[in-house]
Every structure is written in structure tokens, then in C-alpha cells.
Amino acid sequence: MFEDVPSALDGAVLDSAVLDTVFRQTEVGVHVLDRELRLVRVTGAVLAERGVEAGQVLGRPAAEAYRVFGVEVKESVLREVLDGGPPLRDVLVPGRPPHASGREHVYSVSVYPLREPGPGGRQRPALGLVATVMDVTERIRAQQRLALLYEARERIGRTLDVERTAQELVDVTVPGFAGSVVVALTDAVLRGKPPELRREGETPLLRCAAVGGSGDVRADGPLPEPGVVLLPGLFGERLPDGPELVAAEGGVRVVAPLAVRGQLLGAVFFRRPPGADPYDEDDLALVDGVTAHTATCLENALRFTREHIVMTALQSWPLRPEGETRHAVDLAQRHRPGGTGAGSWFDVIPLPGARVALVVGQVERPGPSSVATMGRLRTAVYSLSTLDLAPHELLARLHTVAQRLAREQGRAHAADEPVASCTIAVHDPVTGRVELARAGSSLCVAVRPDGSLDADLVDEGPLLGGDGPPFACSSHLLPEGTTLCLASSARADGGPAPARIAAALAAPGRGPHPMADDLAAILSPERVLLVARTLRLPAEDVAEWVVPAELSGVAPVRHAAVERVREWRLAVEPFTVELIVSELVTNAVRHGAPPVALRLLRGESSLTVEVRDGAATAPHLRHAKAGDEGGRGLHICSTLADAWGVRYEAEGKTVWAEVALGDIPG
CATH class of the missing domain: 3.60.40.10 (PPM-type phosphatase domain)
Structure with a gap:
């Protein structure tokens, strides 16, 4: 069935057919320049797409010809490749083709020398150059949008401060995405209060929280100062529900709300400088991602502010x-x-x-x-x-x-x-x-x-x-x-x-x-x-006696304690001190172990009675029956003293009682 197909094609015929197909049908730009760097051939589809006639560019020097395409080239770079330098591969070149209404495009350009095979595999001087050109504008812009979104997630929200978060949004988007940016927050958010649910037809009070860039954002004035009340006119006739292109004098701007779960925290305004590419629908998706992340960071900052107030109050208990x-x-x-x-x-x-x-x-x-x-x-x-x-x-x-x-x-x-x-x-x-x-x-x-x-x-x-x-x-x-x-x-x-x-x-x-x-x-x-x-307690405020290990020694130290209280002229009833000393010393002699000592400490607001002995057994408060002859000592002390307790030491214990100083009852 293959009898009518020739076993081989003539090389010249094949080369001619391939070149004709490439230059007439392929959408990849293929350009041929001669040794004088004149453009001698270009893909027809490229000419049609750019809206350029062949006569406008063919036969012209490279710099002049590519200027028609809206691209500036350096002939010195092309001459270096022609004279034996390394080829250029995937070099990104900006340009503004006439069909794009002045919008900047990005092209991936590769340039190779055009050579005719020589005898014995030797290379002859280049006949010219072959360049391939691909429009990669959309790919580059997509990468730039992803890079900006990544940078926003890395840099916005690091401080947990509302106003700094607003400024971080400005720092991330100026000048790469916008020439001027204004971030406005609701008055409630700036005062640290929770944001309110957004109501249809209502525009809350907005104040400028952060601003960046230069130039006028409106025809009647410069960029606002932080703290200034901004009327809704800066953001259009109304605040949109999402990122929106708003036509205004001088070009299209983007206005977007800063909202979380229906709660409005503020709004943001983006504008590019004159001569820059206008915003399009693809930019709205980027703005949506950046503002959604910023709104979440603002909410976190508000929550942190409230927690900060609570934690500071808790950590500031008065001493x-x-x-x-x-x-x-x-x-x-x-x-x-x-x-x-x-x-x-x-x-x-x-x-x-x-x-x-x-x-x-x-x-x-x-x-x-x-x-x-x-x-x-x-x-x-x-x-x-x-x-x-x-x-x-x-x-x-x-x-x-x-x-x-x-x-x-x-x-x-x-x-x-x-x-x-x-x-x-x-x-x-x-x-x-x-x-x-x-x-x-x-x-x-x-x-x-x-x-x-x-x-x-x-x-x-x-x-x-x-x-x-x-x-x-x-x-x-x-x-x-x-x-x-x-x-x-x-x-x-x-x-x-x-x-x-x-x-x-x-x-x-x-x-x-x-x-x-x-x-x-x-x-x-x-x-x-x-x-x-x-500091040391003054010696005149301390009185101490050693108590003999027998009940007969209780009375002398009791009388000595009462006399010392009178000498100190304390506002306390001596009989109260006498009872407390008598009961504590008696308990130490009867139930404790030597050595036993009594100490009085004079303070500004109280008198402390301490009895120390060598036993580790703890006294406990008993409630004696009506017929019991004893068991009422600590009960009497707890009634007469304002506070009492036991302190254990390396050898023994100290039972103490405090009596508040005041007017002696008459």
C-alpha cells in the first residue's frame, strides 16, 4: 500500500517546505536578520497579529524595525552573537505593541547564529541571525501576582497591631502593584472595638489609617493624611461588596472592602500612576486574596488588643x-x-x-x-x-x-x-x-x-x-x-x-x-x-525570756511580759496579754520539750507573742466539755487574739499569737 510513496525526499524540497510552513502558519514568532542586522523575514502570523505590514519592517535595520513592534533592541548585543558569541536564550524583553493600546507586554527572545555547514564539519561565518519570539505576558503577570500574594502573606500581620497592619498592606503593594494606596479603617476598629455587621445602604465612619505613594488620588486634592475622616466619595459612590474596578478621572482604580464574615473593618483604594498598565479583571482576584488576608490579620490584631488589655490588668494586681x-x-x-x-x-x-x-x-x-x-x-x-x-x-x-x-x-x-x-x-x-x-x-x-x-x-x-x-x-x-x-x-x-x-x-x-x-x-x-x-527589727522592740521546764516558772515570765507591755505603752489590755502568755507558756511546759522561750515583738499595728519549744508535736484547738477542768487554753487564745498559728523549725516549733493594737476599752 506504500508503493506510491517515495523512499526519500529531496533535501532542498524538504527544507523549503518546512520554512514555508513555519513562516506562514506557525504562531511562534520567527525572525531572520542578515549580516547587516536587517530584518529580512518574519512569521506572517506575527505581522497579522501585530497589525503591521511587511513593508514597514522588512529590509530595515533591527533597531528601526522592532521599534515598529514597540520593542527597543540593542544592536550591539545582536552583533556579539553574530560574531561568534554565545546564543541568547529566553531573554525577557518588554515592549508596547501598537495593537495593545500602549499596554506593556513581555516577550521571551532567543537568538542563534544562522550558519551554512562547511566541508569537514567546519563552521563558516554566520550568514545572519535567527530569533524566536514568544509573548509570555500572561505567564509573567501570573507569576508576579503569585509573588505579590506570597509576599502579602509573609509580611502583613506580623505585628498584631491594627495601624501597623494597615501600613504593611501599603508597603507590600507600593510601588509594585500600585502607585498610590489609601487604607481606611472604621472608627470602631481604630478604637479597639469589635467591628459591626455591615448593613446594606449604610456607610460607617472611615478614617485614613495608612497611605503610601505619591500624586493625587482625586482631582481636588493630594493623598490624605492618617487620621483624616474619609467620605465614601474617595471609594466611589458606594462601598462595593468585593474588589471592584471604579472609573475615575485619570484612569481606572480598584476599591475593595476589608471585611471578615460580614463584618466591615475598612476599605482600601489602589491606583496606578499615569502611563502604567490599567487594572483588569485578573488584578481583582489578586486584590481579593490580599485584602482577605489583611482583614483576617486586622481581626487577629483586634483580638490581641483586647487580650492585651485583660492580661495587663491581671498582671498588674496591686501589692x-x-x-x-x-x-x-x-x-x-x-x-x-x-x-x-x-x-x-x-x-x-x-x-x-x-x-x-x-x-x-x-x-x-x-x-x-x-x-x-x-x-x-x-x-x-x-x-x-x-x-x-x-x-x-x-x-x-x-x-x-x-x-x-x-x-x-x-x-x-x-x-x-x-x-x-x-x-x-x-x-x-x-x-x-x-x-x-x-x-x-x-x-x-x-x-x-x-x-x-x-x-x-x-x-x-x-x-x-x-x-x-x-x-x-x-x-x-x-x-x-x-x-x-x-x-x-x-x-x-x-x-x-x-x-x-x-x-x-x-x-x-x-x-x-x-x-x-x-x-x-x-x-x-x-x-x-x-x-x-x-533591715533589722530594733532591739528595743524585742523582748525575750528563757522559761524553766517546770510549771513554777510560768508566773515569773508572765509578770515580766505584762510589765514590758506597760513599759512599751501599747494600746492593748494587759490582762489579754497575761492570759495569752500564761496559756501558751503553760502548754509548752506541759506538752512540749525544753528549751522553752517566750518572745514579744512590738509592731506598729500589733503585738506578737511567740513561745518556742523543742517538741515537734502540734497543739490543736479543743472544745472542752462542761465538766472538764482543762482543754480551754488554745480556745481562750483564739478568742482573745486576732490571729494565731504554729511555725515548725529545724528543732521544735513556735506557737504565736497576734493582738491588734487599738484603744484600750474603758
């Missing part, structure tokens, strides 16, 4: 009045809540016996939940402090609270994830002893009156909610005037170098407040800081 602790420490405190949800806190808690507890903590997980956790842990510390526990025992019980909180949040976080770090220092102004315990890491240093710095007061311990007790603890007898510095842990930067801390705490004679200022300046903003100068 107890300094008057309650001013005989124990001279205190300076620094806290700059940044609203980041760091969950750091500090407390100064007065304890019985004129002592004071300094507490600094840090919730390890950032975010709004950390502030809630901080509040619950802080409340637990206050409650546990009423038990008069040693610092490491208080941390052990706080650890149980932290574990329960971690289990409650187990849906969002690992149930066994550590919750917080916490450092507790209890200072006794009578003895000058400081008891410390630490869970996790934090800044904990002491500067003695001679200027020496001790950064190893207590070792780091496990985090609360982590491995659990035992927690690191230590005890130090510090001279009066020692400065204790406690700061919450550094989550990100690890904190300043020890040398910088030592420099900030040098010269302790300056006082706690200047030292706190210098130290706070080198700490990260979310960290909290306590600087406490230790």
Missing part, C-alpha cells in the same frame, strides 16, 4: 501596702507588662513574727492561658503562706496545685508539661536569716554591705508541675543592709551576662531604687524584678 513590711525590708519593684502573655508575677507577703516573704514566679507557657494560670498560682501562694510553711514546703504544695492546673489544660498541652518557675525568700528581721527555695531558674543574687556579690544563694530546682520535690533550698545569715535581687526567669534571651548584673548592683549604698532602675534596664521587658534591702 500590699509597703507599711506592712517596711520594718523588714526597704523595697523597690519594677514591672513593665508588655501584654505578651508572659505570665510573670511577684509578691511581697507579710508573715507572722515581723517576717516577710518575697515571691517571684514565671509561667512557662506564653499566651493568654499563662496569665490565668499565673493568677491561680498567685492566689495559691497567698493561701499557703497562711500555713506558715518553710519555703521549700510551700513550693512542694504549690507543685501539687501546678500539676492539677496542667491536667486541666491537658487538651491543649501535654498533661505532664511543667507549668511554672518560682523563687521564695523569707526574711526574718529579728535574726537576719533568709530562707530560700527555688523551682526552676531565675535571677537570685545578694549584694552585701561591703559590695561583694553572691550569685549562688540557692541552686536551681525542678519546675513546678515537672519532676516535683525536693526543691532546692538554702539558709543564710545576712548582715543588715544586704540587698536581695529576685527576677523572673528569662525565657528567650537567657538574661544578661553576670558581669552586667554585677555592674548594675555595684555600690549598694545607692539604695534599692537606683539599683532596680539599672537592673531593669538590662532585663527583657516581660521580666519582673524585686530589689529588697534587708
Whole structure:
């Protein structure tokens, strides 16, 4: 059946047929230039598409011929290829062909030397050049739109601030997508309030939030200033439901709302400079993607602003009045809540016996939940402090609270994830002893009156909610005037170098407040800081007696205590003091172990009675029956005293009672 088909085609006939087909029918632009760089042949379809007659370009020099197509070429580049240089491949060349009404196109151009085969495979000088030209405008524009959309997702919304988010939209789109951009937000959004649902036919009050570019956006004025109220006229007769091309003087502009789930947050206006390509339908899809992402970021920024207000309020609980602790420490405190949800806190808690507890903590997980956790842990510390526990025992019980909180949040976080770090220092102004315990890491240093710095007061311990007790603890007898510095842990930067801390705490004679200022300046903003100068209770405010281990020794110390109260001229009924001393000392002699000692502490608002003995057994409040001869001692104390309790020590215990000072009843 193939008998009539020739076994081979004549080479010249085949070449001629191929060239004729290429130049007459293919849509790919094929151009031939001779050695003088004159355009001698071009694809017919290209001429028809460009609306150019063959006589306008054939036979003309390349620069002149391609100028008819709206393309500027450099003949020096073509001459380099003709003289043996490397071919040009896929070079992007802009142009404005006459048929496109001045709109810029992009062409992919490849140029090769045109050679005739020589004898023995040798190359002869090039006869001219062959160039292929493809219009890749749509491909390039699609890539540019995707690149802009990617850049918008990377750069818009990084700050979680409403006005900065609006400015980020301007920075991303100027000048690549627009010559001038105006972003307007509703008055409610700019005031941090939730956006309202959009109602048909209503236009809310819009204020300029960010602007970029240059030139007039309207015929009657320049670009508006941020904060200016913008009437709907800037965005057309009405705010559109989506991105929309709006015809205006000087060309077409794009107006788009900034909305999320029917809630209007604002609007944005784009305009290109004169002479640039006008916007088209493809640009609307890009604007829709960019504005939708921006609106979501604005909503996130509003939510963050509201959470910032709540977290700042929670982290700014007032401390107890300094008057309650001013005989124990001279205190300076620094806290700059940044609203980041760091969950750091500090407390100064007065304890019985004129002592004071300094507490600094840090919730390890950032975010709004950390502030809630901080509040619950802080409340637990206050409650546990009423038990008069040693610092490491208080941390052990706080650890149980932290574990329960971690289990409650187990849906969002690992149930066994550590919750917080916490450092507790209890200072006794009578003895000058400081008891410390630490869970996790934090800044904990002491500067003695001679200027020496001790950064190893207590070792780091496990985090609360982590491995659990035992927690690191230590005890130090510090001279009066020692400065204790406690700061919450550094989550990100690890904190300043020890040398910088030592420099900030040098010269302790300056006082706690200047030292706190210098130290706070080198700490990260979310960290909290306590600087406490230790004080001693004046000797004239302390009275102490050793009690013999027999009941006959109770009466002498009871009378001595009453006489001392009279000498101090305290506004308290002596008989009340006599009963409390008698019952506490008698219980210690009968049920405790030697040595037994009685101590009175005079304060501004209370008198503290303390009885110390060597037994670890705990007294408990009994309710005696009507016929019982005893069992009413602690009941009498609890009735007469404003507060009482038991404090356990390394050897024995101390039972204390506080009586508030006031007018002596007449």
C-alpha cells in the first residue's frame, strides 16, 4: 500500500517546505536578520497579529524595525552573537505593541547564529541571525501576582497591631502593584472595638489609617493624611461588596472592602500612576486574596488588643501596702507588662513574727492561658503562706496545685508539661536569716554591705508541675543592709551576662531604687524584678525570756511580759496579754520539750507573742466539755487574739499569737 510513496525526499524540497510552513502558519514568532542586522523575514502570523505590514519592517535595520513592534533592541548585543558569541536564550524583553493600546507586554527572545555547514564539519561565518519570539505576558503577570500574594502573606500581620497592619498592606503593594494606596479603617476598629455587621445602604465612619505613594488620588486634592475622616466619595459612590474596578478621572482604580464574615473593618483604594498598565479583571482576584488576608490579620490584631488589655490588668494586681513590711525590708519593684502573655508575677507577703516573704514566679507557657494560670498560682501562694510553711514546703504544695492546673489544660498541652518557675525568700528581721527555695531558674543574687556579690544563694530546682520535690533550698545569715535581687526567669534571651548584673548592683549604698532602675534596664521587658534591702527589727522592740521546764516558772515570765507591755505603752489590755502568755507558756511546759522561750515583738499595728519549744508535736484547738477542768487554753487564745498559728523549725516549733493594737476599752 506504500508503493506510491517515495523512499526519500529531496533535501532542498524538504527544507523549503518546512520554512514555508513555519513562516506562514506557525504562531511562534520567527525572525531572520542578515549580516547587516536587517530584518529580512518574519512569521506572517506575527505581522497579522501585530497589525503591521511587511513593508514597514522588512529590509530595515533591527533597531528601526522592532521599534515598529514597540520593542527597543540593542544592536550591539545582536552583533556579539553574530560574531561568534554565545546564543541568547529566553531573554525577557518588554515592549508596547501598537495593537495593545500602549499596554506593556513581555516577550521571551532567543537568538542563534544562522550558519551554512562547511566541508569537514567546519563552521563558516554566520550568514545572519535567527530569533524566536514568544509573548509570555500572561505567564509573567501570573507569576508576579503569585509573588505579590506570597509576599502579602509573609509580611502583613506580623505585628498584631491594627495601624501597623494597615501600613504593611501599603508597603507590600507600593510601588509594585500600585502607585498610590489609601487604607481606611472604621472608627470602631481604630478604637479597639469589635467591628459591626455591615448593613446594606449604610456607610460607617472611615478614617485614613495608612497611605503610601505619591500624586493625587482625586482631582481636588493630594493623598490624605492618617487620621483624616474619609467620605465614601474617595471609594466611589458606594462601598462595593468585593474588589471592584471604579472609573475615575485619570484612569481606572480598584476599591475593595476589608471585611471578615460580614463584618466591615475598612476599605482600601489602589491606583496606578499615569502611563502604567490599567487594572483588569485578573488584578481583582489578586486584590481579593490580599485584602482577605489583611482583614483576617486586622481581626487577629483586634483580638490581641483586647487580650492585651485583660492580661495587663491581671498582671498588674496591686501589692500590699509597703507599711506592712517596711520594718523588714526597704523595697523597690519594677514591672513593665508588655501584654505578651508572659505570665510573670511577684509578691511581697507579710508573715507572722515581723517576717516577710518575697515571691517571684514565671509561667512557662506564653499566651493568654499563662496569665490565668499565673493568677491561680498567685492566689495559691497567698493561701499557703497562711500555713506558715518553710519555703521549700510551700513550693512542694504549690507543685501539687501546678500539676492539677496542667491536667486541666491537658487538651491543649501535654498533661505532664511543667507549668511554672518560682523563687521564695523569707526574711526574718529579728535574726537576719533568709530562707530560700527555688523551682526552676531565675535571677537570685545578694549584694552585701561591703559590695561583694553572691550569685549562688540557692541552686536551681525542678519546675513546678515537672519532676516535683525536693526543691532546692538554702539558709543564710545576712548582715543588715544586704540587698536581695529576685527576677523572673528569662525565657528567650537567657538574661544578661553576670558581669552586667554585677555592674548594675555595684555600690549598694545607692539604695534599692537606683539599683532596680539599672537592673531593669538590662532585663527583657516581660521580666519582673524585686530589689529588697534587708533591715533589722530594733532591739528595743524585742523582748525575750528563757522559761524553766517546770510549771513554777510560768508566773515569773508572765509578770515580766505584762510589765514590758506597760513599759512599751501599747494600746492593748494587759490582762489579754497575761492570759495569752500564761496559756501558751503553760502548754509548752506541759506538752512540749525544753528549751522553752517566750518572745514579744512590738509592731506598729500589733503585738506578737511567740513561745518556742523543742517538741515537734502540734497543739490543736479543743472544745472542752462542761465538766472538764482543762482543754480551754488554745480556745481562750483564739478568742482573745486576732490571729494565731504554729511555725515548725529545724528543732521544735513556735506557737504565736497576734493582738491588734487599738484603744484600750474603758
